[in-house]
Amino acid sequence: MSEKHIDQETGTETTGHEWDGIRELDNPLPRWWLWIFYACIAWSVVYWVLMPAWPAPPGMQGFTEGVVGNSERVNVAEDMQALQASRSEFFTRLDAAESYDAIESDPALFRFALAAGESNFANFCATCHGAGAQGFTGYPNLNDDVWLWGGSFNDIRTTLLYGIRSDHAETRYSQMPAYGADGLLSREQIRNVRDYVLSLSGGTGFDAAALSAGAEVFASQCATCHGDNGMGDRTQGAPDLTDAIWLYGGSPEQVENSIWRGPFGVMPAWEGRLDDPVITALTAYVYSLGGGEAETAAEGAAGE
Structure with missing residues (x-):
């Protein structure tokens, strides 16, 4: 020692x-x-x-429950029920709302709709469209005023309900042919129509003969959906080719690839997966991002 x-x-x-x-x-x-x-x-x-504290010995299930019988699972379930109850009035009012103006005219309901929409957007939409709804290649930017299927409140809600090319019976559906992969056009024809399409949105420096040949291909293969002037058709989800906004990229290589393979983007249908008031809140949130369009008279009447 x-x-x-x-x-x-x-x-x-x-x-x-x-x-x-x-x-x-x-x-x-x-x-x-x-x-x-x-x-x-x-x-x-x-x-x-x-309180609940000690797990059961190995080989046994359960734990010491404590003399007060506290359960955090029960507490959370009760808190969730109380939260839903506190929101039920607003969801009921959202369920009855038929337009963005009806929601916006009620300040409390409008604040609730945007908050609920933003929260659900983060949970269900941001993975594809981005946290700021800015989109990515193949996923639309929801902040601008460019809409494939229309940007009114009812249009956006319909898209959310039924999806795009989803498995819903009422889904919005269109299909651009895979002109190259399916052998519908030659590589030269695809490059000619690529140059013509790029010229529609202000592209320059293309060969005149290629543009002329591309215009002929466009008239015979593309104008049915995109229109003779290339400005698209929302009833078919056909994009406007004159605005220089490209869902799958606007470089010559990306446009050529789109013509070659025929993009087939899918948006899920949320009907049945989300409650109708939640879909309405999502619609209001997306509409409020800056690209929402006023309803036409026909759409307003359809919503009544």
């Missing part, structure tokens, strides 16, 4: 530890610290008795 060492300056015994000539004093812990430590031990024993 090593001999005790007393520090000459303080008269306190050291722990026997020494580092580079420095010795550690063996001072007792402060009284207040010890009392707190003992109180924590006592409280832990009380907690073990009152």
Whole structure:
């Protein structure tokens, strides 16, 4: 056993530890610290008795439930029920709303709709469209005023309900042919019509002969959906080719690839997966992002 060492300056015994000539004093812990430590031990024993604490031994299931029978799962379920009850009035009013104006005219309902829409957008839509709804290649930007199937409140709600090329019976459906993959056009024809399409949106520097040949291909193969002037057709989801906004990229290579393979983007149908008031809230949120369009008279009458 090593001999005790007393520090000459303080008269306190050291722990026997020494580092580079420095010795550690063996001072007792402060009284207040010890009392707190003992109180924590006592409280832990009380907690073990009152609350669920100890898991069952290996090979057994369950845990000690505690004499008060507390269950965080039950607490969370009750809190969720209370939250739903507090929101039920707003969801009922959303369910009855038939237009964006009807929601916007009620400030409290409008704030609730945007908050609920933003929350559900983050849960169900941001994966594809981005947290800011800015979109990515193949996923539309929802902040602009370019809409394949229309940007009125009713148009957006219909898209959310039934999806695009989804498995819903009423889904919005269109299909661009895979002109290259299916051998409908030659590579030269595809490149000619690519140049012509790019010229419609302001592209320059193309060969005149290629543009002329591309215009002929466009008239025979593309105008049925995109229109003779290339401005698209929302009833078919055919994009406007004159605005220089490209869902699948606007470089010559990307446009050529789109013509070659015929893009087939799918948006899920949310009817049956989300409640109607939630879909209405999502519609209001997307509409409010900046690209929503006013309803036409026909659409307004259809919503009545």
